[in-house]
Each structure stands twice: as structure tokens, then as C-alpha cells.
Amino acid sequence: MTADSAATSPSADASPPRRRRAMRRVQVTRIERLSPRTVCVTFTGDDLGAFAWNGPAAHIKLIFPEAGQAEPPIPQRDGPRPTRIRTYTPRRFDPTVPELDVEFALHGDGPASNWAAQAEVGQVLVLGGPGPNYQIDPDADWFLLVGDDAALPAIETILEELPADARVRALLEVVDEHEERPLATAAQVDITWLHRDARPERADAALEAAVRAIELPAGNGRIYVGCEAAAMRRIRAHLLQDRGLDPAMMVTRGYWKLGAVDYTDHDYGTDGDD
Numbered sequence: 001m002t003a004d005s006a007a008t009s010p011s012a013d014a015s016p017p018r019r020r021r022a023m024r025r026v027q028v029t030r031i032e033r034l035s036p037r038t039v040c041v042t043f044t045g046d047d048l049g050a051f052a053w054n055g056p057a058a059h060i061k062l063i064f065p066e067a068g069q070a071e072p073p074i075p076q077r078d079g080p081r082p083t084r085i086r087t088y089t090p091r092r093f094d095p096t097v098p099e100l101d102v103e104f105a106l107h108g109d110g111p112a113s114n115w116a117a118q119a120e121v122g123q124v125l126v127l128g129g130p131g132p133n134y135q136i137d138p139d140a141d142w143f144l145l146v147g148d149d150a151a152l153p154a155i156e157t158i159l160e161e162l163p164a165d166a167r168v169r170a171l172l173e174v175v176d177e178h179e180e181r182p183l184a185t186a187a188q189v190d191i192t193w194l195h196r197d198a199r200p201e202r203a204d205a206a207l208e209a210a211v212r213a214i215e216l217p218a219g220n221g222r223i224y225v226g227c228e229a230a231a232m233r234r235i236r237a238h239l240l241q242d243r244g245l246d247p248a249m250m251v252t253r254g255y256w257k258l259g260a261v262d263y264t265d266h267d268y269g270t271d272g273d274d
């Protein structure tokens with residue numbers, strides 16, 4: 001575990017021993033613009049049926065083509081790490097087709113975001129994973145889900161798994177009201193949508209302020225935080241130091257980092273698997 005992730009509770013990441021996973025060639029079959037800055041891309045592939053969907057807030061690695069490449073090659077196990085490899089959330093998987101949805105936040109200039117903005121049916125990527133997921137604690141009295149647009153797919157998968165008797169507060173930061181979308185869940189959920197400050201250095205500042213202001217219920221709570229890495233660290237420090245919460249209550253992840261290319265709070269190895 002790194003400084004940017006903490007997983008120490010019954011509801012923390014299930015972290016089995018790291019093992020090498022297959023990289024597979026996947027092809028775009030559908031593209032849906034969910035909002036002005038969010039694209040859902042559906043992939044299929046010959047061996048995608050063997051994709052081991054493992055629950056909410058898991059992650060995959062996607063390799064994007066370099067300039068001039070029609071499609072990215074599957075990397076050699078002992079070869080150099082591809083430069084255009086990024087981490088995404090398996091949003092929905094249907095093994096019967098098989099097909100896998102990935103929701104891309106179009107944040108601006110980056111190989112993954114740029115690719116998603118121009119994605120076309122028939123294009124090919126290389127996919128590795130899935131890696132460890134989030135374990136929902138069935139005994140939790142309440143849940144607090146905190147995330148920005150990069151973590152929204154992960155939070156959606158958590159919401160979809162939560163049972164009807166779960167009490168949930170969700171604080172979600174997106175660019176503006178056009179990025180707000182209906183979230184499916186059986187749980188009793190109270191969602192607050194927050195809008196991003198236009199200054200890049202203030203990314204997730206609204207999220208941080210909302211966490212600082214929130215009144216948390218008593219009892220056995222579980223907290224998931226996924227957002228910009230520096231904001232995540234400040235939120236985590238606040239929860240631990242100012243509120244005195246037990247680290248076992250929370251999983252915190254840096255999903256991206258201001259000014260950093262291919263930032264990830266995990267090291268999945270050089271060939272892009274986990």
C-alpha cells in the first residue's frame with residue numbers, strides 16, 4: 001500500500017497477492033456520450049468472456065495507441081512499460097456478449113482523455129486486469145462516498161452494490177451541472193453535487209470543503225474517497241486528525257494528480273497488469 005491508498009478495514013480493498021494478469025486486445029463496439037464531458041465506451045474481445053469481474057471500484061489498465069499506430073501492441077512481459085497506459089474502472093460487464101463498459105471523464109489534454117474524445121467503433125485498445133476491488137462492509141451503519149468525475153464510475157459501481165437498508169451520503173464534484181447524472185442504487189442515498197472551481201489548482205476544493213462541513217452520524221461508518229491526490233491527502237488528514245476517525249473506517253485513493261502524467265496511487269508493474 002502506498003501513501004495514497006489506505007485499505008485497512010473490513011470494507012477496505014481486498015488485496016490478494018499481486019499476480020500477473022493477461023493483457024487482451026479489445027475492440028470498441030459502442031460509444032455513448034453520457035454528458036458533455038463523459039463518454040461511455042463499450043468494448044468486446046475474443047477472450048473478454050474470461051474477464052474476471054470482481055465487484056465495485058475495481059480497476060483495469062488500458063493501453064492507448066502511440067501516434068502513427070493503428071492499434072497498440074500487446075506489451076512483452078519483460079519489455080518496457082508502455083507510455084500510454086492508464087488506469088480505469090470497469091463500469092459494467094456482461095459476460096454473455098461479452099462486453100465491458102468504461103466511462104471516461106474528458107478532462108482535457110492527455111492520451112486517454114484525447115482518445116476517448118475521438119473514439120470510434122472498431123478501434124482497438126489493450127486491456128489488463130481487473131485488479132482489486134472495494135469490499136462493502138455489510139455491517140456498516142452508514143457510508144460516505146466522496147469523489148470527483150474520475151472516481152464517479154467507481155462510486156456508481158459501489159452504489160449499485162449497496163443493499164436497500166444502507167444509509168449513504170455522497171459528495172460528488174463535477175465540472176458543472178451538465179455533468180450531474182442519475183445514479184442507480186437500491187440504497188437510501190443523499191447526494192450532493194458540487195461544481196468545480198475553474199482554476200485548475202482548486203480542483204476538488206469544493207469536495208474538500210464539503211467533507212470539512214459534513215456532520216457524520218455516530219456508529220460504524222465506512223468512507224470511500226477518490227479524487228485528485230493532493231485533495232485526497234488533505235481530506236484524509238482532516239478525517240484522521242481533526243475528526244479523530246479510525247483509519248480502519250476509510251479507503252482513500254488518488255485517482256489523478258494535478259500536473260502529473262499517468263499518476264496512479266498503485267504500482268501495477270511494468271507490463272500494465274496488476
Ligand SMILES: Cc1cc2nc3c(=O)[nH]c(=O)nc-3n(C[C@H](O)[C@H](O)[C@H](O)COP(=O)(O)OP(=O)(O)OC[C@H]3O[C@@H](n4cnc5c(N)ncnc54)[C@H](O)[C@@H]3O)c2cc1C
Nearest residue numbers: 088089105107110111112113150256257258259260261262
Ligand atoms: C483506480 C483508478 C480508477 C480510475 N478510473 C477512472 C475512470 O473510470 N474514468 C476516468 O475518467 N478516470 C479514471 N481514473 C483516472 C485516470 O486514470 C486519470 O485521469 C488519467 O490520468 C487520465 O489519463 P490521461 O492520459 O487522460 O491524462 P495524463 O496523461 O495522465 O495527464 C495529463 C494531464 O491531465 C491532468 N489530468 C489527468 N486526469 C485528470 C482529471 N481526471 N481531471 C483533471 N485533470 C486531469 C494531469 O494532471 C496532467 O496534467 C482512475 C484512476 C485510478 C487510480
